[in-house]
Amino acid sequence: MRGAAVTARLASYVTRLTRGGGTGTGTGAGAGTARAGQTSIDRRAFSTTMGRAPYVPPHRRGSTNAASNASNASNASTVKTDKKILHLVRHGRTEMNEYLAANRWDGTSLFYFHTGN
Amino acid sequence: MCTASDFVDPLFYDTRLTKKGAEQAASLAPVTRFLDPAPEVIIASPLHRAMTTADLAFGSCQGIKKETCALMRERVFHASDVGRHPDAIEADFPDWCVKALREEHAEKDGVWWYAGDTDGGDNLGAAVSVSGVVQEPVEEVRVYFYLRTGK
Numbered sequence: 712m713r714g715a716a717v718t719a720r721l722a723s724y725v726t727r728l729t730r731g732g733g734t735g736t737g738t739g740a741g742a743g744t745a746r747a748g749q750t751s752i753d754r755r756a757f758s759t760t761m762g763r764a765p766y767v768p769p770h771r772r773g774s775t776n777a778a779s780n781a782s783n784a785s786n787a788s789t790v791k792t793d794k795k796i797l798h799l800v801r802h803g804r805t806e807m808n809e810y811l812a813a814n815r816w817d818g819t820s821l822f823y824f825h826t827g828n
Numbered sequence: 829m830c831t832a833s834d835f836v837d838p839l840f841y842d843t844r845l846t847k848k849g850a851e852q853a854a855s856l857a858p859v860t861r862f863l864d865p866a867p868e869v870i871i872a873s874p875l876h877r878a879m880t881t882a883d884l885a886f887g888s889c890q891g892i893k894k895e896t897c898a899l900m901r902e903r904v905f906h907a908s909d910v911g912r913h914p915d916a917i918e919a920d921f922p923d924w925c926v927k928a929l930r931e932e933h934a935e936k937d938g939v940w941w942y943a944g945d946t947d948g949g950d951n952l953g954a955a956v957s958v959s960g961v962v963q964e965p966v967e968e969v970r971v972y973f974y975l976r977t978g979k
Contacts, residue, residue: 800856802881803849807840807908
């Protein structure tokens, strides 16, 4: 595996990639990954955040679409699939983050600098 | 606002989490503890900040394999994005698997981060633009996860 970086910053938000016979990306896919309602323990655990909206794992996020709800409900008992859930976690604040906050850097000029434009 | 030409890179090589950053990461532990299904593997960039965050965020999850993958790294903007040799990483994170990292970058003496083109060399302090080599790895990441989840 070569190549340089992908900006896969560990994120404080969560999204997922699902796989079912192939690769897929996005936050909307995932039929069959829905779960029944959260337990009280789940709700307590997922209320812990870093000052943002309560965290809900993607496979527990409900849909407002009635059809989807029906589908999810029917799938709730068949959660054993080959789909994988990818949780992305952004890294915590770093010394460099602090420095950048104090010394604002216009990252957009990076490309001008190197291309000579 | 600084531009790339007057910005001074503080040369925080492989920058570390601040106390606040560590607290942010640790605050996820009560969440990750109850993930259902439980994680099979934790994959992090070989950068210190990423691995430390993962350790803190998933500290309450026992028995989960932890692997580094250079595809997860950020592009090199500053010295803070320059990594360390796999031996140094292994010394700091003995419970992480760096085998693949070491093997896949052996021909570059363990240099897994972007170190500049062969003709231009590195250019720390002015930031290294790697826009041309950023997009391609996205597909590599997809392949990585496809293969990884197939194991």
